Amino acid sequence: MLAETVRKVREMDPIGGAWYMDGKKVIIWVDASCIATCVALGANGTVIEDACWLHPTNDAQHINLVELDTALKGANLALQWRATVLHFVTDSVCMHQWISDTLTGKARVNTKAAGEMLIRQWLETLKSLAKEYELSIDIKLVKSYQNHADSLTRVPCRWMDLLKEGREPMLGSCAAVKQLDGNQVADIHHQSGHPGVKRTLYFARKVDPHVSKETSKFIVKACETCRSIDPVLVCWKKGKIGVKNNWGRLAMDVIHHNGKNFLMIIDCGPSRFAIWRSLHWTDMITVIRQLESILLDRGPPMEILTNNAMAFTSHLQNIGTYICNFDVRTHQVEIVL
Incomplete structure (x- = not known):
């Protein structure tokens, strides 16, 4: 199956050759089956992008609902290319009629299906997109063999037979x-x-x-x-990080506030004194400079608690060695990650 899939992709993949995006008009081929949904985006006579989504195993939506969902996904792809003229191509008669009636307003959407409210909601969403982004949308009905997205949602019948044969032992007796x-x-x-x-x-x-x-x-x-x-996380012993003496143990981390980076240091002693320093960059050198300024002003602590962020574990220079050599005459600082 894998070898055949690779061969089919090489021979029948809609995307291939030289392509470019010129202008704001795109053609969106949409299709859905009981296995997957697919969207193919074309411009200037060439397919420039395609996408395929497999259905969940417990999916029970009607095929017409799935077709509408695929149309919305195709519109999202077209908006990413900044297109303003969307030309949908589908082989679903129901979806063609629903979208045509919604966009033109010539007739009321006629449906009495179980998912009537979902159908109207998706159609209103598509209409809102056209109004919000000033899109020009039309839809065309074609045969299945003329739909470029049709081949991406099909699998050979012999594959389905093999899958059914593989499930038979589990459906038998215990x-x-x-x-x-x-x-x-x-x-x-x-x-x-x-x-x-x-x-x-x-x-x-x-x-x-x-x-x-x-x-x-x-x-x-x-x-x-x-x-x-992916090693298993270490189970740390429960305890408290608070200490009795002020400025004996510090907790340090880089935080983000209002789109800016700050170096935050909190005293784990009774004072709970906190210091914030603005950081232009979150690299090792910038953190060292701010930390050096704080320690020169208030002296080095006995212990600093940090996490395993790149700013504290960088191979450029070891922060633990730097702080230990900062002022060895007064304290021996221990870095705990």
Whole structure:
């Protein structure tokens, strides 16, 4: 399936060759199927962008609602190209009639579907976009084979047959379901590319629906590859950062306020004295200069608490070594990340 998909993309991808955006007029091909929705954006006789979205497995929306949603997504893509003339092309008779009646106002939108209110809401949204951005919108009805977005939402029938055959054992009796142990769940986790707890549980339950979430958590936590790529967070001991003496322990961080950066230092002693210094840049050198000014004015503390931000862990120079060498005659400063 993967090899065939790559071959189809190379042969039938609408986007290819030299293209450019000249003017404000675009053609938006939209299409939807039971599997996915697709939008192809064209200008000057060339498709310049396309996008495809798969439906959720529990999606129960009617195909006409999905077609309208796809039209809104196509309008959003066109607005990103700063287009003002949108020409929709679709093979859906209902969507063509609804959008035409909404934009022209010649007739009232006639629908008695279960999602009538959603249909009217989406149509009003499209009408509001046209009014807000001063868009000129029209729509054209074509055959499916003339829709450039149609080929991006289709899969071969033999693929669907293979998927149905793969689901048959799980729809049979309980005796046909394979029971998995911890080692087999670990093998599924490894073969799936070391995903997280939820994805590991999803793939394991496709074989054995009775696999528990605790088993998936244990497998992911014990996986050496996952721990090396995304190590488990360290469980810190509970306690208090407050101290009895003023200016003995400082908490330092870079914060953002009204679009500006500040270096904030708070005394963990009883005074809770706070100092804010404006930062033009949040790099190591700027932080060191402001910190040097504060320590020259009030003296070095015994301990400084910081996080693991790049400004405090930069390889350009070590902030801990710098502060320890700042004034060794009075205090030995410890940096705690």
